[in-house]
Amino acid sequence: MPAAFTRPEDPQDRRTHTVWTGSAEALRVLGLRRGSEATTSPLTAAISGRHPERRVRVRADGDAFDLTFLAPDSVSWLWSQGDFALRADLEQAVLAAADRCVDHLVRTRPLVDGVEPGRGYAAALALHAVGTPQPWTQPPPPLLHVHAYLVGVLDAAGALRGPHYGELHEKTLTREGGAVGRAALANDLRDLGFTITPGTGPDARGFEVTGVPEALLQSGQAADKGCAGLGEETDRDPWDYIPRR
Template identity: 40%
Template sequence: MKEEQSGASAIVGGLLDPGLFPQAFRADRTTAAQATAWLGGDDALQQLGLRPGAPVHPHDLTNVLVGRHTGSGVRVLPDPALYDLAYLAPRSVSFAWTQLDARAQLDIEKAVRDSVHRMLVHLTRSVPLIDGVRPARSFVAALVSHAVGTRAAAAGPIPPLLHVHCCLIALQDEDGTLVQPDEPTLADDAVQRECDAVVEVHLADRLVALGYRVRNTAGAGTGHSFELDGVPQSLLDNEDFWRNTGCAIADG
């Protein structure tokens, strides 16, 4: 069990490092924000001692990643796994985020998280992820918001890039059993394109409701179906400006 815990702890340390949360890149770091949440049905989460919407604590995620109940330590998942369905927001959304006050930043972060949640609900209800033949009744997932920045000033300053790690851990079958998703189905290119499309439809709608204008970029080869108006296209296309965008610790 110690070896299991050690491997899980390494994964958890990367995901839940506070230096990666959007608040670490915010000018006003005193503004309260919840960068993580457990998602899924009440009964599915209860099997692991979790609650929908509760923050993801390192101890709990470590136990879940080795298949154990967060309170009792009893094994619940015989063969646990983590499938990271990461979503990276359009560059214009991230750049606009850097220019806003804390309240407006939080609104954008919530819009991104909620859109990823909608995608996860759609994925598990509409795609045959259980044995590749039927959809799930519910799921267990951890949502973790990050803002990506350069590790050191020498790498060249860039604005943070907002993204969400949607960590799908288990599905709930019709009889209530928690099982792993069917990996070939989950990895299918068409399924992944569908997931991205669902996120961006909802995210574009949410941003419009917040007062932003969006423009359609589907088919433009950007990997996204929209961008925000007002951010220069020359900036969005400047690959040198957007280099070094792996998960890293915020400077300062």
């Protein structure tokens, strides 16, 4: 996580990079609160469909899913070179973009039995700074990405259900989720004073921050493939929002 790369000159940082998100109703089923830290034991219990404290099963059926959102290489490189304040701003922007993805997909896609959208959801967001370990001869390039653990969605009766497996793997869903995430991230980056170069990446669906040397972007592409290697193909669109069990 980004906290592993704290520098000696950085101020004390009490922020967490793993947080609970979702609707109050769904999180209440798990005894959780939006914005609170998602620590290991409660996260493990929630992913398995159990209440983090009582350990009783609270998800009616199905499984949780890990949906991975990747930031552009230029954002990751800016993060690696920035001071504490800039790194904190970029971390927050990437987390917020992933949050928007999950919220949009739950509200607009039939994740309840493949029939209707969820009435709410519970998820945990975990921000990481590098991809999957590879046999690098040098340290791997930075790669800001978020694992969004979608624990469950609420059905019309208020029951917490596992998100529909087939719908999460529907190709237009991943592209739509990626589009929502990158639009949110680009807007936040503009608010931070950056200029955006649109039309990059596969099918020109992505963007980069203007001014980052192309050579740095090329060297970071291997990290994209490393992150995708967590059970996914390595030639995918880095903007796709990819579900994994």
